[in-house]
Amino acid sequence: MSGIVAVILAGGQARRLGGVDKALLSLGGRTLLARALACVAPRVDGVALSANGAPARFAPYGLTVLQDAQPGLGPLSGVLAGLVWARARGAAALLSLPVDTPFAPPDLVMRLAPAPAVACWQGRQHHLVALWPVSFTASLAGMLAADGKHRVSDALALCGARAVEFDAADDPFLNINTPDELRRAEDRLRAGDCLPRQPA
Numbered sequence: 001m002s003g004i005v006a007v008i009l010a011g012g013q014a015r016r017l018g019g020v021d022k023a024l025l026s027l028g029g030r031t032l033l034a035r036a037l038a039c040v041a042p043r044v045d046g047v048a049l050s051a052n053g054a055p056a057r058f059a060p061y062g063l064t065v066l067q068d069a070q071p072g073l074g075p076l077s078g079v080l081a082g083l084v085w086a087r088a089r090g091a092a093a094l095l096s097l098p099v100d101t102p103f104a105p106p107d108l109v110m111r112l113a114p115a116p117a118v119a120c121w122q123g124r125q126h127h128l129v130a131l132w133p134v135s136f137t138a139s140l141a142g143m144l145a146a147d148g149k150h151r152v153s154d155a156l157a158l159c160g161a162r163a164v165e166f167d168a169a170d171d172p173f174l175n176i177n178t179p180d181e182l183r184r185a186e187d188r189l190r191a192g193d194c195l196p197r198q199p200a
């Protein structure tokens with residue numbers, strides 16, 4: 001979709017998974033990063049990865065690796081880094097997708113456009129599955145520079161994001177944060193849940 005790029009958010013420390021590199025965690029024989037790329041890469045004009053630490057570990061994926069724009073401020077710092085990158089590319093909007101969301105539907109970008117928008121399932125917002133206007137970059141930077149808590153829901157409200165409901169029997173935006181959630185995702189995969197295929 002013209003004018004839209006994506007950032008895959010992989011900056012979390014995955015403490016409840018023993019501190020593993022969540023982007024490289026295997027689900028059904030493929031890494032979570034590979035699954036996220038299969039979902040978004042064919043449908044946007046470029047993809048970057050928001051991740052801290054040594055970027056060389058992601059070299060096989062050929063992605064631009066973005067460090068947090070304002071370290072220590074949570075996932076919105078990754079979104080801001082993505083927006084800065086998107087603006088430099090001349091994009092109009094940025095899709096953010098957490099790397100641990102392996103069941104995101106292939107029509108995600110099409111359904112969320114135009115920005116700003118956030119994905120919902122059964123009335124619950126999945127705050128980081130969102131389409132952000134690049135024009136929001138300065139406002140988000142100002143929000144993060146201010147004292148206080150920096151909640152993703154507040155940023156979405158500030159940019160006027162509309163909620164987009166996704167109908168599915170199971171949550172298409174399930175996050176994998178614990179060993180139990182990883183086991184549930186494996187069970188879901190074995191049960192035949194549709195996952196985006198890796199592009200040829």
